[in-house]
Amino acid sequence: MDFTLNEDQLAVAGEIxxxxxxxxxxxxxxxxxxxxxxxxDKQLEDNQFFDIAAMPEMGPxxxxxxxxxxxxxxxxxxxxxxxxxxxALNIELPRPIAVIENGRPGxxxxxxxxxxxxxxxxxxxAHPQAGDTQAIPxxxxxxxxxxxxxxxxxxxxxxxxxxxxxxxxxVACAAEMAGLLKAAIDxxxxxxxxxxxxxxxxxxxxxxRHRMAECAVLAGGVRWLALKAAWSxxxxxxxxxxxxxxxxxxxxxxxxxxxxxxMGMTLEMxxxxxxxxxxxxxxxxxxxxxxxxxxxxxxx
Amino acid sequence: xxxxWNDEQLAFRATVHNFIKDNLPENWxxxxxxxxxxxxxxxxxxxxxxxxxAGLLVPHWPVEWGGQDADPWKAFILAEEMWMAGxxxxxxxxxxxxxxxxxxxxxxxxxxQQYIPPMARGETLWCQxxxxxxxxxxxxxxxxxxxxxxxxxxxxxxxxxxxYAGDADTCFCLARTSQGKGGISIFLIPMTTPGITVRExxxxxxxxxxxxxxxxxxxxxxxxxxxxxxxxxxxVGKALSLERVGIxxxxxxxxxxxxxxxxxKDQNRFTAGVIxxxxxxxxxxxxxxxxxxxxxxxxxxxxxxxxxxxxxxxxTVICERLVSEFVVEHVPEAISGENPMLLAHHQxxxxxxxxxxxxxxxxxxIATQYLELPREPR
Ligand SMILES: Cc1cc2nc3c(=O)[nH]c(=O)nc-3n(C[C@H](O)[C@H](O)[C@H](O)COP(=O)(O)OP(=O)(O)OC[C@H]3O[C@@H](n4cnc5c(N)ncnc54)[C@H](O)[C@@H]3O)c2cc1C
Numbered sequence: 001m002d003f004t005l006n007e008d009q010l011a012v013a014g015e016i017x018x019x020x021x022x023x024x025x026x027x028x029x030x031x032x033x034x035x036x037x038x039x040x041d042k043q044l045e046d047n048q049f050f051d052i053a054a055m056p057e058m059g060p061x062x063x064x065x066x067x068x069x070x071x072x073x074x075x076x077x078x079x080x081x082x083x084x085x086x087x088a089l090n091i092e093l094p095r096p097i098a099v100i101e102n103g104r105p106g107x108x109x110x111x112x113x114x115x116x117x118x119x120x121x122x123x124x125x126a127h128p129q130a131g132d133t134q135a136i137p138x139x140x141x142x143x144x145x146x147x148x149x150x151x152x153x154x155x156x157x158x159x160x161x162x163x164x165x166x167x168x169x170x171v172a173c174a175a176e177m178a179g180l181l182k183a184a185i186d187x188x189x190x191x192x193x194x195x196x197x198x199x200x201x202x203x204x205x206x207x208x209r210h211r212m213a214e215c216a217v218l219a220g221g222v223r224w225l226a227l228k229a230a231w232s233x234x235x236x237x238x239x240x241x242x243x244x245x246x247x248x249x250x251x252x253x254x255x256x257x258x259x260x261x262x263m264g265m266t267l268e269m270x271x272x273x274x275x276x277x278x279x280x281x282x283x284x285x286x287x288x289x290x291x292x293x294x295x296x297x298x299x300x
Numbered sequence: 301x302x303x304x305w306n307d308e309q310l311a312f313r314a315t316v317h318n319f320i321k322d323n324l325p326e327n328w329x330x331x332x333x334x335x336x337x338x339x340x341x342x343x344x345x346x347x348x349x350x351x352x353x354a355g356l357l358v359p360h361w362p363v364e365w366g367g368q369d370a371d372p373w374k375a376f377i378l379a380e381e382m383w384m385a386g387x388x389x390x391x392x393x394x395x396x397x398x399x400x401x402x403x404x405x406x407x408x409x410x411x412x413q414q415y416i417p418p419m420a421r422g423e424t425l426w427c428q429x430x431x432x433x434x435x436x437x438x439x440x441x442x443x444x445x446x447x448x449x450x451x452x453x454x455x456x457x458x459x460x461x462x463x464y465a466g467d468a469d470t471c472f473c474l475a476r477t478s479q480g481k482g483g484i485s486i487f488l489i490p491m492t493t494p495g496i497t498v499r500e501x502x503x504x505x506x507x508x509x510x511x512x513x514x515x516x517x518x519x520x521x522x523x524x525x526x527x528x529x530x531x532x533x534x535x536v537g538k539a540l541s542l543e544r545v546g547i548x549x550x551x552x553x554x555x556x557x558x559x560x561x562x563x564x565k566d567q568n569r570f571t572a573g574v575i576x577x578x579x580x581x582x583x584x585x586x587x588x589x590x591x592x593x594x595x596x597x598x599x600x601x602x603x604x605x606x607x608x609x610x611x612x613x614x615x616t617v618i619c620e621r622l623v624s625e626f627v628v629e630h631v632p633e634a635i636s637g638e639n640p641m642l643l644a645h646h647q648x649x650x651x652x653x654x655x656x657x658x659x660x661x662x663x664x665x666i667a668t669q670y671l672e673l674p675r676e677p678r
Contacts, residue, residue, distance in 0.1 A: 003594040061301060192673065209663070209664065220591065220615075224587060243579055296570070296575035300561045
């Protein structure tokens, strides 16, 4: 057991932090729902960050740390599946990667070169062409959302490959959620430390302090479970991590919006970028009952 | 960062595990029904003696006090295995975790010689006299007085919720020698001292656990004081930091959850809604486990543990709650005595948010120290 980063992991974390620093504030004139950055994607690609998991001295744990860190940015790009799912499969998958689950719109579907097509228990892979997808700019989810409109050639995966896909989708979901939770909590802590009502900062009110503290406990737990699952690659660990992530998100999203008051409803405050990404992640792989079913199968 | 146990740790866990298996009697689960029942306390003495002989009672203590200088991982592995088995050490876990080490740091040579070797041999039981009727979370307001008379102190007052007091040999007792937080001192008081009366408090948490302890003109020698007058707050802070993670409650909670699930599976009752609750509880147990391990890792590396300890404690409260509610809802017969092990967990689990520092106090600490929110007005 070693809960601190080793030299290699620290080096990657340092590099990611450096890169992330350029994307840490949203543009002042931004009033949209999704804040996508092609530049963030390009820089990650140019610096070979999408290959961290495959590097022997790094591995998926370092990749999960990177996913968690990058998810805290107001900007988003398709990071988690490229960093965590792609290296786990013995199939060459061009990135970005997106998921279409039971025909529903998905995040990054419009920019994806690989689509994971999930229909009930079957999992397949397809490569969309121009015109196969259609963007949904009005979606509230703070990812670039798109739906499938064309008919694709889907290559079905074997059952064992499908299991691997589901496991790493869960790890990716949990690692990304951990970062989103942290960012949403940090933003809210800042808000209630500054915002005064009744002559004192809201953050001095115990009714809010305790809820915030509970949120922090949940968020940190999600992070540990995600990192552990990335390290073990175990289907049960992944199911628990994703379940805890979705469960914690449902609680934290509500609390951080409550504490942010009307300001949290505006596009001026970045909060929605994180909370609406969390809401998007909450439905993945059948939501909490889907993760619980997997945990039931693998953990008991 | 990695989550591997090394070979030495795995071997140590196996040794402890096998020792427990070989030394618990067949009716252990019935004996373990109350955390401090007479039967359990009697058995604990025998068990701790055997543990000591096998070098498994105080491995993390310094060699000069009968230990092996083992690192905090081993101490925690030991605690996990014990707690999973229903804590066959009984109240002696306190000696091992913090009372012994505190005496090593702050005791006089005479106090060390008198008290530490019997602890290392597993022969003695202590109780912790902190809480009072008017002083629970606000411990610094305690009122039990120790008045100096020549080279003696006369102690008057009352302690409450004192675990193991009925059978304890010695009390690690806080009493006031002057006003304020800086006016509290520690006394090591033999429980047979005239003027001490112990009364058990009937409770829902099992036989023999909590007590009232009355001190009526209890006379103790000056040499019974641990450290200087007024030093209690510093010493207790240090003592409790020795067990910042607290008891590895998640370990028994996990075992309990798996037991309950296996009972439900046998009855074909492990179905969708039930699975979902079990899975959530399991995830909470694992989160608490990893938080606890993180704190042990910090101790091994001498990284000061700040409010993470409270975060870990609160994560543990969450998992205890989910597991005990799971049992209540899906294996209710356990609460009516049909499964002593599940009942024992229930009775231990329901105090997780109260004993040794209430959950809300942990949340206050997390808000101030971890999230750095502005303080509440006093
Ligand atoms: C099984 C068991 C064993 C115990 N063993 C021992 C022992 O061996 N020795 C010993 O000395 N003590 C022992 N205790 C006592 C334990 O330390 C106290 O119960 C604990 O410190 C809480 O104090 P209290 O019970 O008086 O609750 P109170 O302090 O009255 O608290 C009641 C409620 O109010 C909340 N509260 C209090 N202050 C605040 C605040 N500032 N902000 C928000 N909420 C607050 C608490 O969180 C709690 O929810 C034991 C308790 C139990 C349950």
